[in-house]
Each structure stands twice: as structure tokens, then as C-alpha cells.
Amino acid sequence: MAAAQDLPQGTDAHAQSGGEKGVHDSEQGIAEVFIDPKLEARVMSKFDMFLMPQMALLVIIAYLDRxxxxNAKTFGFEAGLGLSGNQFGNLSTLFYPTYxxxxxxxxxxxxxxxxxxxLAIITVGWSIITLGSGFxxxxxxGIAVRLLLGAFESGLFPCxxxxxxxVYSREQQAKRVAVLYGAIALSGAFGGLIAYGIQLMGERAGLAAWRWxxxxxxxxxxxxxxxxxATLPRDSTRAWFLNPDEKELMLRRSQRDAAYKGDDKFSYKYIIQAFREPIIYIAAVGMFCSSFPLFGFGTFLPTIIMGxxxxxxxxxxxxxxxxxxxxxxxxxxAWLSDRLKRRGIVAMLVPISVLSGYAIAIGTANSGAGLFAMFLIAAGVYPFNTIVLTWVTNNLPNEHVRSVGIPLLISIANxxxxxxxxxxxxxxxxxxIMGNSVSLxxxxxxxxxVCVLYVLLRRKNAQASRKSDGTPEFTYFL
Structure with missing residues (x-):
């Protein structure tokens, strides 16, 4: 999406456009941008209306296809391919190297x-591969299609x-990232129902149900x-559903929310900055570990329930x-995190339900208790990654750093x-028992x-001082 840009030369410091105005403090050298909150709310509502549903639908179908x-395993996939030993596990694994x-x-x-x-190229690519997997x-x-599927689907979530x-300010992002993780959870719900219906349909046209x-x-x-x-916008300042005043507001808004203002031109220094950012690696450790239960849960939940x-x-x-x-x-x-404007405390609380769920699953063979444990696990695995990913995104300084830092974080986690x-x-x-114990x-x-990350960010904020040019240091979002 469009990055923050400098105001055009000759723009009057007090000029107003689309309900907003810019003010320049000559002593401090700081350009402050004030935006009409009513117009801003209207623009954000448009993005919520036209952008977020498309994103949610994309994630749902992607995770259905992934x-x-x-689900196919429960009604004949292994027998259909003549798999033996741990070959099914290998097919699940081989999605991730290219991913x-x-x-x-x-x-x-x-x-x-x-x-x-x-995103259109990504979606068409993985769709053709998924369809071909039925043949x-x-x-x-199977190895070939899983590797190709990983290569195309890899771009969806970080993109x-x-x-x-x-598009959204730091305080608004958790709810929107939660839409993506919520769509993952819904894909699991739809996936179970779709698989149930297709399994009942049985063989058609000489093809087994799992192929359909x-x-x-x-x-x-x-x-x-x-x-x-046609339906997705190219970027935030040229979205087809915005009028000219609203497009101008998005440009001014990106200036207001940018932690560092500077040249919009790409530079390799931003790649280096992303790879040197310690918060990415600390968060990556947390998301890498939390993704064991997340991925295991998403792929093997029907198998675990059968067990x-x-x-x-x-x-x-x-x-x-x-x-x-x-x-x-x-x-x-996610609503609570945005409401409190806190990520760290919430991220430290949600793993408790996951730990409790796996402890129950390991400790008892009772089917009712085991199913209850699945609910506890589900209540924590999706919120944790949502909050941590949003937290890191909030604390990366500009679009160039985020364009590298976000996929770097997600790739390590994956x-x-x-x-x-x-x-x-x-x-x-x-x-x-082994899988549940590893997940625990x-x-x-x-x-x-995340406890370590919280302490680090608090320390960084405590040590922050004003820069030599008088502009304030970047404040980390806790």
C-alpha cells in the first residue's frame, strides 16, 4: 500500500483538504497533520466494508485448501494414494519449505x-494446484502439489x-488482524461441514469423495x-471506493501515523534494519513455539477427535x-487489546487456556474431558498469534521495514x-500423547x-530520549 509521502512543495502549512489541515512547527521542524475525525471514521468504515470481508474470505478459502x-485423511486419502508409514506426515511437512x-x-x-x-496471482495459483490435487x-x-501449494499460499497472510x-493506525490493527485469524478458525468450521457433506455424497463420476x-x-x-x-484496491490512497477528498485524507493520515518521516524511495537500509530488529526475533521465538499447537491443531483436529x-x-x-x-x-x-491499547499483557494471558487444554488431554482418556480440552486450546492458539503479530507490526517504523519484517517474522514462525x-x-x-506433550x-x-519481549520494550521506552534534531524518539507500543 502507499507509503507516507512528503507534502507537495509549496503546500500552505495551514491549507485544508478534505477536512484536514497541516501545521508546521518551524522551531521543532515537525510537520503535524490534523484530520477531521468524522471524515476519518467514514473512510475507515469504507475500508472495513470493502476490504476486510474480502480479506476474510481469502483466508477462509486459503486455509480450506491448505x-x-x-479432512481428506479421515475418509480415504491415504488409501487412495497408497501411503504407508509416516508418508502422510511427510506430505503435511512438505507444504512448509516453499511456504x-x-x-x-x-x-x-x-x-x-x-x-x-x-493477491490475484497468488490465489489463482494455489486454486489450480488444489483442484489438481484431486487427480x-x-x-x-502428492509431494509436488504440496510444495507448489506452499509456494503460492506463502504470500497470503503476510501480504x-x-x-x-x-491502512489502519496502531491502535486499530488488532481487531483487523483478528479478522484474519478468525477466518482461519472459521475455515476449520466450514472445512468440517464441507468434508462431512462431501463424505456423505460418496463416489461420483468414478472419483472418490476425498478427490471431490x-x-x-x-x-x-x-x-x-x-x-x-477488480475488487481489491491497489493501495490505500488509490482505493476505487474512495472519493478524491478521502484519498487525500489517506495520504495525510499515513504522514500522521508514520513513526519516522522520510523519503518514500526504497533503500536496502530498510532490509538491513528489519533483519537487525531484535523484537522480530524474540517474537519469532514465541510465534514459532505457539505455531506448534496452532498448526497441529488445524491439521490434526479431526484425527485427534477420532482418537x-x-x-x-x-x-x-x-x-x-x-x-x-x-x-x-x-x-x-482482539477487541479488548485495542480497547486497552495493550498487547503484551493480553499476550501473556491467552496461553493459559492452551496450557490447561493440553494438560487435560494428556492427563485423561475421558472423551468428554478431551473434547472440552479442544475448546480450551482453540480459545488460546488463535488469539496469541493475533496479538503477537499485531504487536510487532505496531513497533516496526515504516512500510519498507514492515514489508520485510512482517514476512520475516511469519516465515520464522512457520x-x-x-x-x-x-x-x-x-x-x-x-x-x-507425544504430540499433545510437545504442544504443551x-x-x-x-x-x-512474550514476557521477555514485554520487558525489552518497557526498557526501550524508559531509555528513550529526544533526538538531537528535537524530534521525539519512537515510542514502542506495549
Whole structure:
């Protein structure tokens, strides 16, 4: 999205445009931009109306196409490909190497060519691959489609997070990032229902039900991907649904919210700045560890529920209320974080439910208690990553640094997918003690990481002093 730009030369310091005005303090050398709050609220409402639903829908179909392999497993995917041993776990794992490798290039492409073009290419690419997955017959073909799927889907989440960071102020971002994670949870709910329906439909046209799962979901997302080119805005200052005054307001607003003002031209110094930022690596440790339960939960929830004593049909439809509950809790936590204007405290509280859930799942074989534990886990895994990702985004200084820093953070976190897909081997059925124990331990480390990050940011703010030119130091968002 468009970065903050300097005011055009010759612009009067007290000129007003679209309900806002700029004031220049000659002594301090600080350009302050004042914006009509009513006009600003109207513009943000337009982005909420036209942008966020598209983002949510994108995430839903992406995670349906990514995680449907877990649903397909419950009704014949392994037998259909003749898989043996841990080959299914390997297919889950091989999604992540290309996923991690391509995240940064995709986000930099959005910065260069715009959100609509890049996200349309990403969506069409993974949709064709998903559809094609319904026609594979061998383990080797499965490897190929999973690697390709990871390469295309890798750009979605960091690109959307980056776009949110260019549109909304720091205090407004948690709720919008929560929409993305809420969409992940909803995709799990829809995925269970869709898989349940397709499983009941059985074989059609000589194709097994699990094949139709890939074909139908891939075809739906392909149509959406083609439409995105026209329906998504290229950037925040040229969105098709804004009038000229509103576009001008977005340009002024980016100036107001920018932590550092400077040249909009790209420089490699921003890449270096992102790679040298310690908060990214501390947060990455937390998100890497929390992603073990997040990815394991998303891929293997139907399998885990079957291990509690339910059959495959029950496992698919029982996952739906778990994800709906996760969505409700996520919305509340994100709202609370924005309301309190605090990220760290909230991030330190939400892992408690995850730790409690895995402790119950490990400690008892009771099916009712085990299902209750799934609700506890769902209540924490999605809010944690939402808050931490938003927290880091709030504390990266400008769009160029964010265009590298956001995918860098997410790519490190997503490396856990390589290992998390291996911690629920079939031999550990029915209770999967190892997988649940690993998830419990990594969530504890994630909690420790955000505690360290909170202490570091508090110390940075305490040590902040005014720069030599009189402008205030960047204040870190706690």
C-alpha cells in the first residue's frame, strides 16, 4: 500500500483538504497533520466494508485448501494414494519449505505492484494446484502439489497483514488482524461441514469423495481469485471506493501515523534494519513455539477427535463448534487489546487456556474431558498469534521495514510447521500423547518469549530520549 509521502512543495502549512489541515512547527521542524475525525471514521468504515470481508474470505478459502488434507485423511486419502508409514506426515511437512522461502518476496511484490494484482496471482495459483490435487495418484505427485501449494499460499497472510498495517493506525490493527485469524478458525468450521457433506455424497463420476473435496474447493477459490483483480484496491490512497477528498485524507493520515518521516524511495537500509530488529526475533521465538499447537491443531483436529473415541463422520462435524468458539473468543480478545491499547499483557494471558487444554488431554482418556480440552486450546492458539503479530507490526517504523519484517517474522514462525506435522504419527493413536506433550511444552516457551519481549520494550521506552534534531524518539507500543 502507499507509503507516507512528503507534502507537495509549496503546500500552505495551514491549507485544508478534505477536512484536514497541516501545521508546521518551524522551531521543532515537525510537520503535524490534523484530520477531521468524522471524515476519518467514514473512510475507515469504507475500508472495513470493502476490504476486510474480502480479506476474510481469502483466508477462509486459503486455509480450506491448505488444511483439507486433514479432512481428506479421515475418509480415504491415504488409501487412495497408497501411503504407508509416516508418508502422510511427510506430505503435511512438505507444504512448509516453499511456504517459508517465498513469504518475503511476495510481500515486497505487493509493495511494488499493488495488492490486487499480487493477491490475484497468488490465489489463482494455489486454486489450480488444489483442484489438481484431486487427480493425483502417487506419493510423489502428492509431494509436488504440496510444495507448489506452499509456494503460492506463502504470500497470503503476510501480504494481508502488511496491507492492514498501511491502512489502519496502531491502535486499530488488532481487531483487523483478528479478522484474519478468525477466518482461519472459521475455515476449520466450514472445512468440517464441507468434508462431512462431501463424505456423505460418496463416489461420483468414478472419483472418490476425498478427490471431490479438493476439486470443489479448488474450483470455488479459482473463481474468487480471478475476481480479486477488480475488487481489491491497489493501495490505500488509490482505493476505487474512495472519493478524491478521502484519498487525500489517506495520504495525510499515513504522514500522521508514520513513526519516522522520510523519503518514500526504497533503500536496502530498510532490509538491513528489519533483519537487525531484535523484537522480530524474540517474537519469532514465541510465534514459532505457539505455531506448534496452532498448526497441529488445524491439521490434526479431526484425527485427534477420532482418537477420543468418535468416528470419522463425528470427527468432521464436531470440529465445527470448536472453531466457532475459537472465533468468538478471538474477537473478544482482539477487541479488548485495542480497547486497552495493550498487547503484551493480553499476550501473556491467552496461553493459559492452551496450557490447561493440553494438560487435560494428556492427563485423561475421558472423551468428554478431551473434547472440552479442544475448546480450551482453540480459545488460546488463535488469539496469541493475533496479538503477537499485531504487536510487532505496531513497533516496526515504516512500510519498507514492515514489508520485510512482517514476512520475516511469519516465515520464522512457520518453520515450526515442518516439525509440527510430524508430531502426530499414526502409531501414537488414539491419544497422541507425544504430540499433545510437545504442544504443551512449546506453548510454555511461547509464554516466556512474550514476557521477555514485554520487558525489552518497557526498557526501550524508559531509555528513550529526544533526538538531537528535537524530534521525539519512537515510542514502542506495549
Amino acid at each position: 488444511s483439507n488434507i486433514g 517459508v522461502a517465498f513469504e518475503i518476496p511476495w510481500v515486497m511484490a505487493v509493495k511494488r505492484w499493488g495488492a490486487n494484482a499480487v 493425483i495418484h502417487t506419493y510423489e505427485q 494481508l497483514t502488511f496491507v492492514i498495517s498501511t 473435496l479438493f476439486i470443489i474447493e479448488g474450483a470455488v477459490s479459482l473463481v474468487l481469485g480471478i475476481a480479486l483483480w 477420543l473415541g468418535y468416528n470419522s463422520l463425528q470427527a468432521n462435524y464436531l470440529s465445527t463448534p470448536v472453531y466457532i468458539f475459537a472465533c468468538i473468543v478471538l474477537i473478544f480478545v 518453520m515450526s510447521g515442518i516439525a509440527s506435522s510430524q508430531i502426530y504419527p499414526s502409531k501414537d493413536a488414539p491419544r497422541y 511444552g512449546t506453548e510454555a516457551v511461547a509464554l516466556l518469549a
